Amino acid sequence: MKIKLVNFAIFSFVIFFIFVNPIVAQPISILNKTYDLVGEHSQEKQYFLMESKLITYALDGTRVGADIFRLRLKCVPAKIAGKEGDEYTCVRFTLQQGDALETAIPALENWTYVFKQAGIDEKGQVCGIDHGQFENLVDSNGNTLPPDKASHVYNTFIDFHTFCNVFAESTTEGNGIQNLKKIGQKIVHAAAFSEAPVNLGSNVSEGSFFKNGEITLEFKGLSVVNGKYCALLEYDSSESSLKMIMKPMPNMEIETVGSSHYQGDIYKDLATNWVQKVTMNEVVISETTLPMPPNKINSIVERNILIRNVSEKEIDSK
Numbered sequence: 001m002k003i004k005l006v007n008f009a010i011f012s013f014v015i016f017f018i019f020v021n022p023i024v025a026q027p028i029s030i031l032n033k034t035y036d037l038v039g040e041h042s043q044e045k046q047y048f049l050m051e052s053k054l055i056t057y058a059l060d061g062t063r064v065g066a067d068i069f070r071l072r073l074k075c076v077p078a079k080i081a082g083k084e085g086d087e088y089t090c091v092r093f094t095l096q097q098g099d100a101l102e103t104a105i106p107a108l109e110n111w112t113y114v115f116k117q118a119g120i121d122e123k124g125q126v127c128g129i130d131h132g133q134f135e136n137l138v139d140s141n142g143n144t145l146p147p148d149k150a151s152h153v154y155n156t157f158i159d160f161h162t163f164c165n166v167f168a169e170s171t172t173e174g175n176g177i178q179n180l181k182k183i184g185q186k187i188v189h190a191a192a193f194s195e196a197p198v199n200l201g202s203n204v205s206e207g208s209f210f211k212n213g214e215i216t217l218e219f220k221g222l223s224v225v226n227g228k229y230c231a232l233l234e235y236d237s238s239e240s241s242l243k244m245i246m247k248p249m250p251n252m253e254i255e256t257v258g259s260s261h262y263q264g265d266i267y268k269d270l271a272t273n274w275v276q277k278v279t280m281n282e283v284v285i286s287e288t289t290l291p292m293p294p295n296k297i298n299s300i301v302e303r304n305i306l307i308r309n310v311s312e313k314e315i316d317s318k
Contacts, residue, residue: 030222031183031221032182033182034181034182035180035181035182035183035219035231035270036181037177037178037180037219037231037233037268037270037273038169038170038176038177038178038273039273040273041077041272041273041274042271042272042273042274043077043079043080044077044272045074045075045076045077045080045312046074046075046077046274046309047072047073047074047075047309047310047311047312047314047315048071048072048073048074048075048160048164048307048308048309048310048315049070049071049072049073049307049308049310049314049315050070050071050072050073050156050159050160050305050306050307050308051068051069051070051071051305051306052068052069052070052071052152052156052159052303052304052305053066053067053068053069053303053304053305054066054067054068054069054152054301054302054303055301055302055303055304056299056300056301057299057300057301057302058300059298059300065097065098066098067095067096067097067098067149067152068095068096068102069093069094069095069152069153069156070092070093070094070095070096070102071090071093071156071157071160072090072091072092072093072315073088073089073090073091073160074088074089074091074312074315075087075088075089076088076089081114083114084114084116085114085115085116085117086114086115087112087113087114087115088112088113088114088115089110089111089112090108090109090110090111090112090157091109091110091315091316092104092108092109093105093108093109093153093156095139095145095149095153097149103139103140103141103143104139104140105137105138105139105140105145105153106138106139106140107133107137107138108133108137108153111133113128113129113130113133114128115127115128115161115165116128117165117172118161118162118165118166118169120196120197126158126196126197126198127157127158127161127162127165129154129157129158129161131154131199131200134150134153134154134200135200137149137150137153146248147204147246147248148246150200151198151200151204151244154200155198158196159280159305160307163235163264163266163275163278163280163305163307164266164275164278164307166191167189167191167217167233167235167266168233168266168268168275171189171190171191173190174189174190175187175188175189175190175217176189176190176217177217177233180217180218180219180233181219182219183219183220183221183222184218184219185218185219186216186217186218186219187216187217187218188214188215188216189215189216189217189235191212191215192212192213192214192215192216192237193211193212193213193214194211194212195209195210195211195212196209196210196211197209198210198242198244199245204244204245204246205245205246205247205253206245207243207245208243208244208245209242209243210240210241210242210260211240211241211242212237212240213237213238213239213240213241213261214237214238214239215235215236215237216234216235216236217233217234217235218233218234218235218236219231219232219233220232220233220234220265223267225267225269225276225277225309226269226276226277226309228269228270228271228272228276229269229270229271230267230268230269230270230276230277231267231268231270232265232266232267233265233266233267233268234263234264234265234266235263235264235265235266236262236263237260237261237262237263238261239259239261240259240260240261240262241257241258241259241260242256242257242258242259242260242284242286243255243256243257244256244257252291253291254288254289254290254291255288255289256286256287256288256289257286257287258284258285258286258287259284259285259286260282260283260284260285261282261283262280262281262282262283262303263280263281263282264278264279264280264281264305265277265278265279266278274309275307275309276308276309277306277307277308277309278305278306278307279305279306279307280303280304280305280306281302281303281304281305282302282303282304282305283300283301283302283303284300284301284302284303285298285299285300286298286299286301287299
């Protein structure tokens with residue numbers, strides 16, 4: 001009987017290593033695998049929903065208000081569009097201010113532009129996004145957007161391309177996602193300490209800027225989004241700074257200076273190389289100087305962003 005029990009134990013041990021152990025060993029081989037995160041995009045149209053929520057706090061921590069910016073974006077790859085870069089169409093852009101009803105921004109509906117590459121173009125425009133499109137924006141109720149709201153509308157597009165192109169695509173100079181080959185690797189991104197102008201039209205003057213701190217990009221692991229196997233990447237920019245000079249009317253100047261820390265995750269499809277999801281959390285602490293009492297106002301703003309790669313049906317239904 002003892003011999004039979006010993007033989008049964010040995011048999012069970014052999015069965016475990018034959019049938020169970022490969023399942024245990026497989027994740028280890030996946031974790032040690034070398035990955036290429038910068039292959040060419042597949043040639044299918046892509047659709048994105050982006051929600052950017054700004055929460056303003058009083059200095060005692062009380063929530064003062066919240067605005068939600070929603071962007072619905074369609075992308076046609078350059079080869080299909082027959083353009084020099086991917087063609088993007090803003091299907092619809094809406095803004096919900098506080099408890100008010102959500103309103104659309106007619107000037108941006110079905111607005112199309114071509115994204116060629118990250119960086120600043122010959123006109124001083126970030127990512128080639130046309131500043132003129134954001135001049136004197138009004139909502140669907142005919143109300144003119146204040147300069148700070150219009151600036152956030154513009155920044156929504158800049159944020160989208162920063163996460164989906166600057167961080168999720170290869171860089172022409174310096175470190176980028178192309179340097180991340182294995183899970184656990186971490187780099188200081190080429191965009192670290194870069195400074196971008198944020199002047200916009202006649203309301204936000206030249207001299208306004210956003211300067212990144214040290215930006216790290218880490219290959220954290222693997223995940224599944226939309227049923228697709230994705231590389232999970234974390235970006236983190238600490239000690240960023242900003243300056244904004246606004247002129248809401250002639251002979252009146254308002255200057256805001258502050259600091260920012262933003263971080264989040266990017267989920268990039270390993271098969272198609274399209275981003276499937278992005279998250280971002282940012283805290284901005286700033287001081288605004290006014291030409292009249294009270295001369296200085298301090299504010300704390302939290303920004304939360306969620307970008308989702310969705311179906312055409314979903315983007316049309318929103």
